[in-house]
Amino acid sequence: MRVAMFGYQTWGHKTLQSIVESEHEVVLVVTHPPSEHSYESIWSDSVEELARKHDIPVHLALRPDDAMRAAVAESQPDIIVANNWRTKLPRDIYDLPTHGTLNLHDSMLPRFTGFSPVIWSLISGASETGLTAHRMDDELDTGDVVVQRAVPIGPRDTATQLVQATIDLIPEVLTEALDAIADGTASWTPQDLAQRTFFHKRADIDSRIDWRWPADDIDRLVRAQSDPYPSAWTHHRGRRISIVKAHVSEGIYGGTPGRIFIHEGDGMAIVAGPNAHLGRNHALVVDVVRTDDGRDVPAVEFFPHGGGYLTDAP
Structure with a gap:
Protein backbone atom coordinates (compact mmCIF):
# COMPACT_ATOMS: atom_id res chain seq x y z
CA MET A 1 0.00 0.00 0.00
CA HIS A 200 -4.63 15.14 30.13
CA LYS A 201 -1.19 16.37 29.07
CA ARG A 202 1.39 16.41 31.83
CA ALA A 203 2.92 19.65 33.08
CA ASP A 204 5.53 20.46 35.71
CA ILE A 205 2.98 20.61 38.53
CA ASP A 206 1.92 17.02 37.81
CA SER A 207 5.36 15.86 39.00
CA ARG A 208 5.03 17.60 42.39
CA ILE A 209 4.91 15.14 45.28
CA ASP A 210 1.85 15.29 47.51
CA TRP A 211 2.97 13.70 50.78
CA ARG A 212 -0.65 12.97 51.66
CA TRP A 213 -0.62 10.27 49.00
CA PRO A 214 0.11 6.73 50.21
CA ALA A 215 3.80 5.83 49.98
CA ASP A 216 3.26 3.24 47.25
CA ASP A 217 1.50 5.90 45.11
CA ILE A 218 4.42 8.30 45.57
CA ASP A 219 6.87 5.52 44.77
CA ARG A 220 5.07 4.94 41.45
CA LEU A 221 5.18 8.69 40.73
CA VAL A 222 8.95 8.71 41.27
CA ARG A 223 9.38 5.72 38.95
CA ALA A 224 7.02 7.28 36.41
CA GLN A 225 9.20 10.41 36.32
CA SER A 226 12.42 8.48 35.67
CA ASP A 227 15.19 9.97 33.54
CA PRO A 228 14.97 11.39 30.91
CA TYR A 229 11.59 12.66 32.16
CA PRO A 230 11.56 15.58 34.61
CA SER A 231 11.87 14.08 38.09
CA ALA A 232 9.27 14.09 40.83
CA TRP A 233 9.93 17.06 43.09
CA THR A 234 9.28 18.67 46.43
CA HIS A 235 10.72 21.47 48.58
CA HIS A 236 13.24 21.30 51.42
CA ARG A 237 14.07 24.40 53.47
CA GLY A 238 12.73 26.65 50.73
CA ARG A 239 14.64 24.98 47.89
CA ARG A 240 13.22 22.70 45.23
CA ILE A 241 14.75 19.23 45.14
CA SER A 242 14.03 16.19 43.00
CA ILE A 243 13.50 12.65 44.25
CA VAL A 244 15.12 10.38 41.67
CA LYS A 245 15.11 7.09 43.56
CA ALA A 246 12.91 5.87 46.40
CA HIS A 247 11.02 2.88 47.73
CA VAL A 248 8.31 2.02 50.23
CA SER A 249 9.48 1.53 53.81
CA GLU A 250 9.49 -1.74 55.67
CA GLY A 251 8.40 -0.02 58.86
CA ILE A 252 5.15 1.74 59.79
CA TYR A 253 5.55 5.44 60.59
CA GLY A 254 3.16 7.99 62.03
CA GLY A 255 3.02 11.75 62.22
CA THR A 256 2.51 14.52 59.69
CA PRO A 257 2.90 13.90 55.95
CA GLY A 258 6.22 15.22 54.68
CA ARG A 259 8.06 14.84 57.99
CA ILE A 260 11.73 13.92 57.48
CA PHE A 261 11.78 11.20 60.10
CA ILE A 262 14.54 8.63 60.44
CA HIS A 263 17.09 6.64 58.44
CA GLU A 264 15.89 3.25 57.27
CA GLY A 265 18.67 1.26 55.63
CA ASP A 266 20.51 3.56 53.21
CA GLY A 267 17.63 6.00 52.86
CA MET A 268 15.56 8.53 54.76
CA ALA A 269 11.97 7.69 55.71
CA ILE A 270 9.49 10.46 54.93
CA VAL A 271 6.09 10.22 56.60
CA ALA A 272 3.37 9.87 53.97
CA GLY A 273 -0.24 9.02 53.38
CA PRO A 274 -3.74 9.96 54.47
CA ASN A 275 -4.43 9.99 58.21
CA ALA A 276 -0.72 9.59 58.87
CA HIS A 277 -1.32 10.79 62.44
CA LEU A 278 -2.97 7.41 63.16
CA GLY A 279 0.33 5.60 62.63
CA ARG A 280 -0.90 3.00 60.14
CA ASN A 281 1.08 3.93 57.03
CA HIS A 282 4.34 2.97 55.41
CA ALA A 283 6.71 5.83 54.68
CA LEU A 284 8.47 6.66 51.45
CA VAL A 285 12.17 5.93 51.85
CA VAL A 286 14.12 8.42 49.73
CA ASP A 287 17.31 6.89 48.36
CA VAL A 288 18.70 9.57 46.02
CA VAL A 289 18.06 13.32 45.88
CA ARG A 290 18.88 15.59 42.92
CA THR A 291 19.71 19.15 43.95
CA ASP A 292 18.80 22.25 41.96
CA ASP A 293 22.31 22.31 40.47
CA GLY A 294 21.77 18.81 39.02
CA ARG A 295 23.86 16.77 41.47
CA ASP A 296 22.61 13.36 42.59
CA VAL A 297 23.21 12.94 46.32
CA PRO A 298 22.61 9.83 48.48
CA ALA A 299 19.71 10.54 50.82
CA VAL A 300 21.73 9.69 53.95
CA GLU A 301 24.19 12.38 52.92
CA PHE A 302 21.54 14.93 51.99
CA PHE A 303 19.53 14.17 55.15
CA PRO A 304 22.22 13.40 57.79
CA HIS A 305 19.48 13.21 60.44
CA GLY A 306 15.75 13.53 60.81
CA GLY A 307 13.88 16.77 61.36
CA GLY A 308 11.99 19.31 59.32
CA TYR A 309 9.53 18.75 56.48
CA LEU A 310 9.30 18.29 52.76
CA THR A 311 6.58 20.59 51.44
CA ASP A 312 4.54 21.54 48.36
CA ALA A 313 5.82 25.13 48.35
CA PRO A 314 9.03 26.92 49.37
Whole structure:
Protein backbone atom coordinates (compact mmCIF):
# COMPACT_ATOMS: atom_id res chain seq x y z
CA MET A 1 0.00 0.00 0.00
CA ARG A 2 0.95 3.64 -0.46
CA VAL A 3 1.36 5.08 3.05
CA ALA A 4 1.39 8.69 4.27
CA MET A 5 3.01 8.72 7.73
CA PHE A 6 2.12 11.31 10.38
CA GLY A 7 4.39 11.25 13.43
CA TYR A 8 6.85 12.87 15.77
CA GLN A 9 9.71 12.05 18.15
CA THR A 10 11.01 8.51 18.67
CA TRP A 11 7.55 7.01 18.27
CA GLY A 12 7.18 8.49 14.80
CA HIS A 13 10.79 7.64 13.94
CA LYS A 14 10.30 3.96 14.83
CA THR A 15 7.00 3.91 12.93
CA LEU A 16 8.57 5.37 9.80
CA GLN A 17 11.52 2.98 9.99
CA SER A 18 9.12 0.04 10.33
CA ILE A 19 7.15 1.03 7.22
CA VAL A 20 10.33 1.67 5.23
CA GLU A 21 11.47 -1.88 6.07
CA SER A 22 8.07 -3.38 5.18
CA GLU A 23 6.57 -4.22 1.80
CA HIS A 24 4.62 -0.95 1.84
CA GLU A 25 5.69 2.34 0.23
CA VAL A 26 5.95 5.61 2.16
CA VAL A 27 4.82 8.39 -0.20
CA LEU A 28 4.71 11.30 2.30
CA VAL A 29 5.87 12.09 5.83
CA VAL A 30 4.12 14.78 7.87
CA THR A 31 5.86 15.80 11.09
CA HIS A 32 6.24 18.71 13.52
CA PRO A 33 9.17 21.12 13.69
CA PRO A 34 11.56 20.57 16.64
CA SER A 35 10.22 21.75 20.01
CA GLU A 36 11.77 22.94 23.28
CA HIS A 37 8.83 21.65 25.35
CA SER A 38 10.21 19.45 28.15
CA TYR A 39 8.16 16.42 27.12
CA GLU A 40 8.87 16.90 23.40
CA SER A 41 12.63 17.48 23.61
CA ILE A 42 13.16 13.94 24.98
CA TRP A 43 12.67 10.72 23.01
CA SER A 44 13.51 13.11 20.19
CA ASP A 45 14.73 10.98 17.26
CA SER A 46 13.99 13.08 14.19
CA VAL A 47 11.27 11.86 11.84
CA GLU A 48 12.23 14.56 9.35
CA GLU A 49 15.88 13.47 9.17
CA LEU A 50 14.94 9.83 8.66
CA ALA A 51 12.49 10.71 5.88
CA ARG A 52 15.00 12.88 4.06
CA LYS A 53 17.61 10.11 4.36
CA HIS A 54 15.25 7.90 2.37
CA ASP A 55 14.30 10.68 -0.09
CA ILE A 56 10.70 10.71 1.13
CA PRO A 57 8.78 14.01 0.67
CA VAL A 58 8.33 15.83 4.00
CA HIS A 59 5.65 18.30 5.07
CA LEU A 60 6.32 20.22 8.31
CA ALA A 61 3.34 21.56 10.24
CA LEU A 62 2.21 22.36 13.76
CA ARG A 63 -1.44 21.64 12.94
CA PRO A 64 -3.65 20.79 9.94
CA ASP A 65 -4.07 23.47 7.28
CA ASP A 66 -4.84 23.77 3.57
CA ALA A 67 -1.21 23.13 2.63
CA MET A 68 -1.29 19.84 4.53
CA ARG A 69 -4.54 18.80 2.86
CA ALA A 70 -3.01 19.51 -0.53
CA ALA A 71 0.17 17.56 0.28
CA VAL A 72 -1.78 14.51 1.40
CA ALA A 73 -4.14 14.60 -1.56
CA GLU A 74 -1.25 14.95 -4.01
CA SER A 75 0.57 11.94 -2.53
CA GLN A 76 -2.49 9.73 -3.16
CA PRO A 77 -2.02 7.37 -0.18
CA ASP A 78 -4.03 4.18 0.31
CA ILE A 79 -3.76 4.71 4.07
CA ILE A 80 -2.41 7.19 6.62
CA VAL A 81 -0.45 5.82 9.59
CA ALA A 82 -0.20 8.14 12.61
CA ASN A 83 1.91 7.79 15.75
CA ASN A 84 2.46 10.68 18.16
CA TRP A 85 0.95 13.30 15.88
CA ARG A 86 0.29 16.02 18.45
CA THR A 87 -2.84 17.78 17.15
CA LYS A 88 -6.26 16.52 16.12
CA LEU A 89 -6.70 15.60 12.47
CA PRO A 90 -9.99 16.61 10.85
CA ARG A 91 -12.15 14.06 9.05
CA ASP A 92 -11.36 15.48 5.60
CA ILE A 93 -7.73 14.43 6.17
CA TYR A 94 -8.00 11.20 8.18
CA ASP A 95 -10.74 9.81 5.92
CA LEU A 96 -9.11 10.89 2.64
CA PRO A 97 -7.33 7.57 1.84
CA THR A 98 -9.28 4.47 0.84
CA HIS A 99 -8.41 2.77 4.14
CA GLY A 100 -8.63 5.88 6.30
CA THR A 101 -6.07 6.41 9.06
CA LEU A 102 -4.46 3.82 11.32
CA ASN A 103 -3.35 5.33 14.64
CA LEU A 104 -0.88 3.76 17.06
CA HIS A 105 -1.48 4.53 20.73
CA ASP A 106 0.72 3.31 23.58
CA SER A 107 -1.88 1.90 25.93
CA MET A 108 -4.39 -0.93 26.04
CA LEU A 109 -7.34 1.01 24.73
CA PRO A 110 -9.96 1.94 25.79
CA ARG A 111 -7.98 2.58 28.99
CA PHE A 112 -5.55 5.51 29.10
CA THR A 113 -6.71 7.43 26.08
CA GLY A 114 -5.20 10.87 25.70
CA PHE A 115 -1.71 11.96 26.67
CA SER A 116 1.37 10.38 28.33
CA PRO A 117 -0.47 7.05 28.65
CA VAL A 118 2.52 5.02 29.85
CA ILE A 119 3.32 7.48 32.62
CA TRP A 120 -0.31 7.69 33.74
CA SER A 121 -0.61 3.88 33.59
CA LEU A 122 2.33 3.49 35.97
CA ILE A 123 1.17 6.25 38.33
CA SER A 124 -2.33 4.78 38.52
CA GLY A 125 -1.15 1.32 39.49
CA ALA A 126 -2.30 -0.43 36.31
CA SER A 127 -1.06 -3.99 35.81
CA GLU A 128 -0.17 -3.45 32.15
CA THR A 129 0.39 -1.00 29.38
CA GLY A 130 0.85 -1.80 25.70
CA LEU A 131 0.32 -0.73 22.12
CA THR A 132 -2.93 -0.49 20.16
CA ALA A 133 -3.42 -0.05 16.42
CA HIS A 134 -6.88 1.40 15.80
CA ARG A 135 -8.86 3.24 13.16
CA MET A 136 -8.96 7.00 13.67
CA ASP A 137 -12.38 8.58 14.13
CA ASP A 138 -13.82 11.90 15.32
CA GLU A 139 -12.88 11.39 18.99
CA LEU A 140 -9.44 10.90 20.52
CA ASP A 141 -8.26 7.24 20.58
CA THR A 142 -11.77 5.78 20.35
CA GLY A 143 -11.81 4.03 16.97
CA ASP A 144 -12.09 0.30 16.24
CA VAL A 145 -9.06 -1.82 17.19
CA VAL A 146 -7.26 -4.07 14.70
CA VAL A 147 -4.12 -5.19 16.63
CA GLN A 148 -3.21 -4.88 20.31
CA ARG A 149 -0.26 -6.11 22.39
CA ALA A 150 0.20 -5.83 26.16
CA VAL A 151 3.30 -5.10 28.25
CA PRO A 152 3.10 -6.10 31.93
CA ILE A 153 4.06 -3.46 34.49
CA GLY A 154 6.47 -4.98 37.00
CA PRO A 155 6.78 -3.95 40.66
CA ARG A 156 9.93 -1.86 40.11
CA ASP A 157 9.52 -0.85 36.47
CA THR A 158 10.15 2.75 35.48
CA ALA A 159 8.37 4.75 32.81
CA THR A 160 11.58 4.78 30.79
CA GLN A 161 11.67 0.98 30.67
CA LEU A 162 7.97 0.75 29.82
CA VAL A 163 8.09 3.40 27.10
CA GLN A 164 10.98 1.55 25.47
CA ALA A 165 9.05 -1.72 25.70
CA THR A 166 6.05 -0.20 23.90
CA ILE A 167 8.28 1.41 21.26
CA ASP A 168 9.86 -1.99 20.65
CA LEU A 169 6.37 -3.33 19.81
CA ILE A 170 5.82 -0.89 16.94
CA PRO A 171 7.30 -3.00 14.11
CA GLU A 172 5.33 -6.12 15.08
CA VAL A 173 2.01 -4.39 15.67
CA LEU A 174 2.23 -2.07 12.67
CA THR A 175 3.37 -4.69 10.16
CA GLU A 176 0.65 -7.11 11.25
CA ALA A 177 -2.00 -4.38 10.96
CA LEU A 178 -0.89 -3.06 7.57
CA ASP A 179 -0.54 -6.51 6.05
CA ALA A 180 -4.01 -7.52 7.25
CA ILE A 181 -5.56 -4.31 5.91
CA ALA A 182 -3.80 -4.73 2.57
CA ASP A 183 -4.93 -8.32 2.02
CA GLY A 184 -8.46 -7.75 3.33
CA THR A 185 -8.20 -10.00 6.41
CA ALA A 186 -8.24 -7.25 9.07
CA SER A 187 -10.74 -7.82 11.88
CA TRP A 188 -11.92 -4.58 13.51
CA THR A 189 -13.19 -4.65 17.10
CA PRO A 190 -15.22 -1.71 18.48
CA GLN A 191 -13.94 -0.37 21.79
CA ASP A 192 -16.12 -0.64 24.89
CA LEU A 193 -16.16 3.08 25.60
CA ALA A 194 -17.83 2.54 28.98
CA GLN A 195 -14.36 1.35 30.06
CA ARG A 196 -12.59 4.41 28.64
CA THR A 197 -10.28 6.46 30.86
CA PHE A 198 -9.01 9.79 29.49
CA PHE A 199 -5.89 11.59 30.76
CA HIS A 200 -4.63 15.14 30.13
CA LYS A 201 -1.19 16.37 29.07
CA ARG A 202 1.39 16.41 31.83
CA ALA A 203 2.92 19.65 33.08
CA ASP A 204 5.53 20.46 35.71
CA ILE A 205 2.98 20.61 38.53
CA ASP A 206 1.92 17.02 37.81
CA SER A 207 5.36 15.86 39.00
CA ARG A 208 5.03 17.60 42.39
CA ILE A 209 4.91 15.14 45.28
CA ASP A 210 1.85 15.29 47.51
CA TRP A 211 2.97 13.70 50.78
CA ARG A 212 -0.65 12.97 51.66
CA TRP A 213 -0.62 10.27 49.00
CA PRO A 214 0.11 6.73 50.21
CA ALA A 215 3.80 5.83 49.98
CA ASP A 216 3.26 3.24 47.25
CA ASP A 217 1.50 5.90 45.11
CA ILE A 218 4.42 8.30 45.57
CA ASP A 219 6.87 5.52 44.77
CA ARG A 220 5.07 4.94 41.45
CA LEU A 221 5.18 8.69 40.73
CA VAL A 222 8.95 8.71 41.27
CA ARG A 223 9.38 5.72 38.95
CA ALA A 224 7.02 7.28 36.41
CA GLN A 225 9.20 10.41 36.32
CA SER A 226 12.42 8.48 35.67
CA ASP A 227 15.19 9.97 33.54
CA PRO A 228 14.97 11.39 30.91
CA TYR A 229 11.59 12.66 32.16
CA PRO A 230 11.56 15.58 34.61
CA SER A 231 11.87 14.08 38.09
CA ALA A 232 9.27 14.09 40.83
CA TRP A 233 9.93 17.06 43.09
CA THR A 234 9.28 18.67 46.43
CA HIS A 235 10.72 21.47 48.58
CA HIS A 236 13.24 21.30 51.42
CA ARG A 237 14.07 24.40 53.47
CA GLY A 238 12.73 26.65 50.73
CA ARG A 239 14.64 24.98 47.89
CA ARG A 240 13.22 22.70 45.23
CA ILE A 241 14.75 19.23 45.14
CA SER A 242 14.03 16.19 43.00
CA ILE A 243 13.50 12.65 44.25
CA VAL A 244 15.12 10.38 41.67
CA LYS A 245 15.11 7.09 43.56
CA ALA A 246 12.91 5.87 46.40
CA HIS A 247 11.02 2.88 47.73
CA VAL A 248 8.31 2.02 50.23
CA SER A 249 9.48 1.53 53.81
CA GLU A 250 9.49 -1.74 55.67
CA GLY A 251 8.40 -0.02 58.86
CA ILE A 252 5.15 1.74 59.79
CA TYR A 253 5.55 5.44 60.59
CA GLY A 254 3.16 7.99 62.03
CA GLY A 255 3.02 11.75 62.22
CA THR A 256 2.51 14.52 59.69
CA PRO A 257 2.90 13.90 55.95
CA GLY A 258 6.22 15.22 54.68
CA ARG A 259 8.06 14.84 57.99
CA ILE A 260 11.73 13.92 57.48
CA PHE A 261 11.78 11.20 60.10
CA ILE A 262 14.54 8.63 60.44
CA HIS A 263 17.09 6.64 58.44
CA GLU A 264 15.89 3.25 57.27
CA GLY A 265 18.67 1.26 55.63
CA ASP A 266 20.51 3.56 53.21
CA GLY A 267 17.63 6.00 52.86
CA MET A 268 15.56 8.53 54.76
CA ALA A 269 11.97 7.69 55.71
CA ILE A 270 9.49 10.46 54.93
CA VAL A 271 6.09 10.22 56.60
CA ALA A 272 3.37 9.87 53.97
CA GLY A 273 -0.24 9.02 53.38
CA PRO A 274 -3.74 9.96 54.47
CA ASN A 275 -4.43 9.99 58.21
CA ALA A 276 -0.72 9.59 58.87
CA HIS A 277 -1.32 10.79 62.44
CA LEU A 278 -2.97 7.41 63.16
CA GLY A 279 0.33 5.60 62.63
CA ARG A 280 -0.90 3.00 60.14
CA ASN A 281 1.08 3.93 57.03
CA HIS A 282 4.34 2.97 55.41
CA ALA A 283 6.71 5.83 54.68
CA LEU A 284 8.47 6.66 51.45
CA VAL A 285 12.17 5.93 51.85
CA VAL A 286 14.12 8.42 49.73
CA ASP A 287 17.31 6.89 48.36
CA VAL A 288 18.70 9.57 46.02
CA VAL A 289 18.06 13.32 45.88
CA ARG A 290 18.88 15.59 42.92
CA THR A 291 19.71 19.15 43.95
CA ASP A 292 18.80 22.25 41.96
CA ASP A 293 22.31 22.31 40.47
CA GLY A 294 21.77 18.81 39.02
CA ARG A 295 23.86 16.77 41.47
CA ASP A 296 22.61 13.36 42.59
CA VAL A 297 23.21 12.94 46.32
CA PRO A 298 22.61 9.83 48.48
CA ALA A 299 19.71 10.54 50.82
CA VAL A 300 21.73 9.69 53.95
CA GLU A 301 24.19 12.38 52.92
CA PHE A 302 21.54 14.93 51.99
CA PHE A 303 19.53 14.17 55.15
CA PRO A 304 22.22 13.40 57.79
CA HIS A 305 19.48 13.21 60.44
CA GLY A 306 15.75 13.53 60.81
CA GLY A 307 13.88 16.77 61.36
CA GLY A 308 11.99 19.31 59.32
CA TYR A 309 9.53 18.75 56.48
CA LEU A 310 9.30 18.29 52.76
CA THR A 311 6.58 20.59 51.44
CA ASP A 312 4.54 21.54 48.36
CA ALA A 313 5.82 25.13 48.35
CA PRO A 314 9.03 26.92 49.37
